[in-house]
Amino acid sequence: MSTLSIPRCAPRRVLPGFKLTLGYTLFYLSVIVLIPLSALVFKTFTLTWDQFVLAVSSPRVMASYRLTFGASLIAATVNAVFGLLVAWVLVRYTFPGKKIIDALVDLPFALPTAVAGISLTALLASNGWVGSLLEPYGVQLAFNRNGVVIALIFIGLPFVVRTVQPVLEDAEKELEEAATCLGATRLQTFWHVIFPTIAPALLTGFAMAFARAIGEYGSVIFIAGNMPMVSEITPLIIIGKLEQYDYAGATAVAVVLLVISFALLLVINALQAWQRRRNGAQS
């Protein structure tokens, strides 16, 4: 970091292998990621602008955007609230089975999405453990939009916990003690001392969960019911177009998703830089 201003000169690089590793990294990155992604962009150029607009803004596609973004937003918000709570409980309290719970938080990362999908569906269907309890009250969670939100909550659960947890662990207790000595209530201490410290991490986790939710496919399709205009997510639109051999249309919608995930990636990077600055300034 501090060598940033020093002009680069060959003898400073004592370690060998820079050219080899950088070259291989760029080669592999290009072959696996960059060239295939550029195929996507070039394919869209085979469409005229009007065709492109038509493909990405037909009523059925617009309905899928509304569902995908709305459900992802709700799911990421739920994850932000409960993820913060779970992180807090894991860092601040001791209780039996804590280590198991802590390990279990990563389950959505490790469990294949198709398995999560069919298992959540089995739970929430009208003959499932949870679904049968809710059915007498007229609450239906599977095969509609509710199911989409629940699957997305499951998928994004670890992100907020895992970004907030280390920051909470490192938070200085002295600051809280000082706040209490100065007469703050516990709630005031939380809002004015603890929350500003973890806010960047919380936002980063939120953005990651949101980004993951937008692209999610495997867990959602089993539970959504997949009715056009009602519970059809955007990735499923792409699959549907592909199955009808509408490659150009599928590509156009995919480009929209790709641009959005690019934008979210930049937002997440900026948030992480903010977090590093803030935590660096405190210590």
Added chain:
Amino acid sequence: MSTPLNHDPKAPVSAPTANTVPAKPAPRRPRKNTTTTEPLWVKWTLLTIALGFIFLFLVLPLAAVFTEALRKGGGAAFEALKEPDAWSAIRLTLITAAIAVPLNLVFGIAAAWCIAKYEFRGKAFLTTLVDLPFSVSPVVAGLVYVLMFGAQGWIGPWLQEHDIKIVFAIPGIVLATIFVTFPFIARELIPLMQAQGTEEEQAAIVLGATGWQTFWHVTLPNIKWGLVYGVILCNARAMGEFGAVSVVSGHIRGQTNTVPLHVEILYNEYQSVAAFAVASLLALLALVTLVIKQVVEWRFERDQKAAAALPPERPLAPTLPVAAAQA
């Protein structure tokens, strides 16, 4: 107000009493920081809500997989696993992971070496590009390979002439899996190697080690836990990937079906018990992954603590001048 300036000696723990009687522990409460904990009822409410959330969203779905698989007894579940289609799906998944994980491992080490050990222009941008596959939807990841190698794709016609099948065949499945698991190992290694700096490697080089010797004997032991961690996460995703593989596979039973795709087919054919039986294999894989991950974290922490408790050369420095002054 009840500030710590209280002169009542029976007051709960406060700094002054602890200072005046250092040998005796505080009278009643062994708790250290009563000022920075919540009231008991708040604590219990938060704990209940958090654990309830975990139970509903994590424990129940996991339990449902196994109970649904055993709904008609262990025999029925076992039958589903003995089917030839299930076996060929398992074989294909193992082959895919066996190709994708080592390739991404080599890439991960190369990328981490050049990003963590050197300063160069565009480094931040390169790091972002390495992360890119994480934020691309799996469906889009599959689609890009169809556009490249499909019949109407860039090199599709050439491939057809030479009778090479990539999409809707095994190579496509492997490529899509490599794409979605691309950043896992690099992601773990980059921050770890950055934190460790380059002093140890430089010392090895100065002492005459070759680049490979330095890597094997200096860098590798330092990053081994991060490496294992990245590999198991990469493997879990490689074996469980559904969206990207589903786009490129073509769903040919017994040929281009991975385990997650096999689960989907069984489920859509209303063979619920069979679907969950095969799914419970994947759930077991997830559990094994979590256990290994936890063990690796403990070992890593223990190594870190051991390294902190045994500072190699620094403590010698202050003692030397003292000894010199006495002499």
